[in-house]
Amino acid sequence: MIPIEPALVNTSEGIIRSAAARIGGFFVFWMIMMTELAVKNLSFNYDNAPSLINNLSLTWPIGDFSLLIGPTGCGKSTLMKLLADLLQPQQGKICRQGRVGMMFQDAGEQFTMATPRDEIIFALENLQVSPQKYPARLDYAVATTQIGNLLDQEIVTMSGGQKQRVALAVLLAMNTDILLLDEPFASVDPEGRQFLIAKLSQLQQAGKTIIISDHLLDDYADVVQHVFSFSKQGVTELGEAEKKQLFQPSPQVYGHFATEVETSCFTLTQTQLTTNQLILDQEHLQLAKGKITLITGKNGVGKTSLFRALSKLMPYTGNISYEGSELSQLKARTYLQEVAQVFQTATDQFLRVTVGEELALSKQRRNAFYTDKRIQQVLEEMNLADKLDQSVYTLSGGQKKLLQLLIMLITNHRVLLIDEPLSGLDAHACQLAVKLIKENQTALQQSILIISHQTRLLLPICDYHLEFANQRLVYREV
């Protein structure tokens, strides 16, 4: 609400201002009154799968910022899709008043048009917004999310974080009353994340209802009013004490990392990478052999492109040598059996239909470390042991990531390029993933490069820390 300065109350300007504040306040109140979101006796299951949501009744606080937490695969995404009217429940009722907008886990697959401007036009035309009102809505959405420089860029060429900014801009232009955000920050850098959470908090203060699911709890302590915990038993709201406990700041990790590489698997010399602009211009760099290196850097800086170049999916200029041979001279077919990438999107990795078939394929070329016994043990830890006949596409976002990591750890490789292994994983699954990566590396002496923003969890297992900024990769001591 707009604060009123007492000194102004009696002047004409003051009267106008106070009236504006009252109207503004009334408007927020009216908006909240006209909005409702509740579920009653809701049950849902996917075809042939056990019930995911069972007789759930819940009323969402309107005009507030709510955080939804819970383990991977418990049904958070499904509940959000039900609330957004994208899925129909088998039983129960959903009361929905006011316009609901949703942001998806998979940043790339939420746009119909090629560019942000066209997408915003498409959405506003759907809502029958007049051409006269369009410029103001566009300007507001663009200014709030700061996507002015991206407005006419093709969405396919953007990084995960940029796409999520655009997705938020579309919802802002649409002026939805309720914003459902399903793990929207899985691939967003810490700065981008802080920026978006602050924007969402401002929107909530302006009367919007925000419901967000996330596994990483940083930056929420001061902005959320409610935390709902989702489990097999149902959904419960956390009390004040539990909330406080949940948001306890975790200890900062201070490591000390080497900056000199002894033996290298990759050497970059006068290397340049270009997408639609120059992203890497590296004079000289060695990547350590038999070690774990964490690569951090802002969204869109070119981290994934570096991995694409190292796995021969993207051309480069200058030199990149792998074990003394020029990368461009090596045959992809043999090279990729030694050097593999664990993609950011899990489904890109899958080649078969069911979980069991994926595992069987990996077992054909497995390393000595992954015996049948170990595979079974890890599957149980991942809660995937009873899902062998399930299609990989129907697993939850987190389960897909875990399975993807497992099939790549089983396969015999000397170098693994792991892109965002922890995105979409709950705290328990994160720890498991980190542990498995470390165990593999120790047992097989693999060279592992990891891209992630989650330094707190990953730095303890890393030997080197590379920072990607200003078109250069530089080793950091902390």
Next chain:
Amino acid sequence: MNPSLKFILVLIISLEVSVKMSLTANVVLIIGAIIYLLFQKMPLLKIGRLIVIPIPAALTVYLTLAVFTAHPDQYSGLSLASRVYVYVLLIACVIVNTSAATFARSLEQNLHLPSKFAYGVLAALNLFPKIQQAIKQIRASGMMRGEYLSFWSPMLYFKAILQALNSAENLSQAMQTHGFVEGQKRSTIAQVPIFLSDWLSFAGLLLIITYLVWFFN
């Protein structure tokens, strides 16, 4: 010219050209189309590609009719071979200065096609670069797990189709969350107008070309 009018014009001309053999009309159309493409600042390399790629098709047609036949006929060989170029270059003229989005909007606004159809086509077009990327990625994923998928491997396309189905479902949900409801009225923010000059050039070009096609060999 308005994209829909241009599309209809090209459609009519293509039909006329395929019904009646006219080398003169074909040559005029080919030269006209190239001049138009140059005028629209299409890079020379791209124009070159448009001329080189159809060579096998055009040459086959020419050789069949003008050389390897009991009654070789230079005229029909040349006019049918040049037809291949007429089609390719006219289609290039339609897409050279029209984005997929503008074309979809024009279909919806000018030809009053259902918006579901217009945007469905558009969404599918936007999937193309994704599918290209996916095929490259699937091949690499295969190699990373010791499975070599050649370009004629059914597994490659099976997997690509699986992914496309998955994307299609996500896409329809995406359209829905951005307010798209089948059959519901939509407003028009990005207008694709038809000017008088569009109609005049449409009628003028149609008359001239029809005259050329039917009265010149």
